[in-house]
Amino acid sequence: xxxxxxxxxxxxxxxxxxxxxxxxxxxxxxxxxxxxxxxxxxxxxxxxxxxxxxxxxxxxxxxxxxxxxxxxxxxxxxxxxxxxxxxxxxxxxxxxxxxxxxxxxxxxxxxxxxxxxxxxxxxxxxxxxxxxxxxxxxxxxxxxxxxxxxxxxxxxxxxxxxxxxxxxxxxxxxxxxxxxxxxxxxxxxxxxxxxxxxxxxxxxxxxxxxxxxxxxxxxxxxxxxxxxxxxxxxxxxxxxxxxxxxxxxxxxxxxxxxxxxxxxxxxxxxxxxxxxxxxxxxxxxxxxxxxxxxxxxxxxxxxxxxxxxxxxxxxxxxxxxxxxxxxxxxxxxxxxxxxx
Ligand SMILES: NC(=O)c1ccc[n+]([C@@H]2O[C@H](COP(=O)([O-])OP(=O)(O)OC[C@H]3O[C@@H](n4cnc5c(N)ncnc54)[C@H](OP(=O)(O)O)[C@@H]3O)[C@@H](O)[C@H]2O)c1
Ligand SMILES: [Zn+2]
Numbered sequence: 001x002x003x004x005x006x007x008x009x010x011x012x013x014x015x016x017x018x019x020x021x022x023x024x025x026x027x028x029x030x031x032x033x034x035x036x037x038x039x040x041x042x043x044x045x046x047x048x049x050x051x052x053x054x055x056x057x058x059x060x061x062x063x064x065x066x067x068x069x070x071x072x073x074x075x076x077x078x079x080x081x082x083x084x085x086x087x088x089x090x091x092x093x094x095x096x097x098x099x100x101x102x103x104x105x106x107x108x109x110x111x112x113x114x115x116x117x118x119x120x121x122x123x124x125x126x127x128x129x130x131x132x133x134x135x136x137x138x139x140x141x142x143x144x145x146x147x148x149x150x151x152x153x154x155x156x157x158x159x160x161x162x163x164x165x166x167x168x169x170x171x172x173x174x175x176x177x178x179x180x181x182x183x184x185x186x187x188x189x190x191x192x193x194x195x196x197x198x199x200x201x202x203x204x205x206x207x208x209x210x211x212x213x214x215x216x217x218x219x220x221x222x223x224x225x226x227x228x229x230x231x232x233x234x235x236x237x238x239x240x241x242x243x244x245x246x247x248x249x250x251x252x253x254x255x256x257x258x259x260x261x262x263x264x265x266x267x268x269x270x271x272x273x274x275x276x277x278x279x280x281x282x283x284x285x286x287x288x289x290x291x292x293x294x295x296x297x298x299x300x301x302x303x304x305x306x307x308x309x310x311x312x313x314x315x316x317x318x319x320x321x322x323x324x325x326x327x328x329x330x331x332x333x334x335x336x337x338x339x340x
Pocket of ligand 2: 045
């Protein structure tokens, strides 16, 4: 319908995704409008859907794993052209002028930290607008549905690993094999680490091995910390799970000077101070990254042959896709596509 688009919005905490018609937005100065082709469903979208993000304003359109085409330019946008293939991730921009931004700590921006699908409407819709600084170029080799999960699940794990202290040949464990975890196993393998997959149950073992893990730990029948210790201890454990107790259970598997790198947004976990002290081990968190980090992720993904394993749903089935992700049954990322 001319000048109208469909979006899937959440109007209250815990409410469904409602598909509604809205006017196609104009791109404000410094922003671009994107015709969305595909959007991945990230577990972090539950922060919007279930109302877990403090101060969130409804209605809100979630979605921060977006691939599409630039459709219109706001004033003063010179770096993009209509028709260019682009992606948008979680990081929607920052003020650039506060002390933290000037120091390079963009994610600690205290003035205007924007988050896609949280502080402005995201990619569960036919069109969206995004600050031009938040937009990444997408290589031609990546089809929309293949590229979408890389805009959050991909960049977050790629960036966490490349900013960790692991070096090629080191033992690196990936805790949790969901949307993030199944990409993390592939990136870790392609980066030259000896990669271990850890997940609940037996059924993910063949997949973990196929994705590059040389060893698999079933956290339901084995003690992951003891198993990692038998292998010599992990230089890095990348925790992608949503459960704090699963993170607590692996820390004993770190080698001396090893790092538990946390990307899963669990509410809390138990830490053993003595374990950290004895061996100078550390626990760190990691936040996805900037648009340039996204471009690096996309380039490395194409170069190395990493591939997101996706279940693709038409936009109309966005609730089904979301529930599939929340159930933990998706193998491994649910993605909605917008048609033409
Ligand atoms: N730091 C960042 O920038 C960033 C970016 C994106 C996402 N996140 C967060 O990362 C987490 C994973 O996101 P995702 O999209 O990959 O989610 P997902 O596809 O739904 O996967 C969830 C993962 O959590 C694990 N899990 C769920 N319930 C569990 C339980 N009770 N005990 C142990 N493990 C459990 C699953 O483990 P199994 O494999 O064993 O089933 C699975 O690996 C979420 O918390 C999300 O909000 C953070
Ligand atoms: Zn995400």
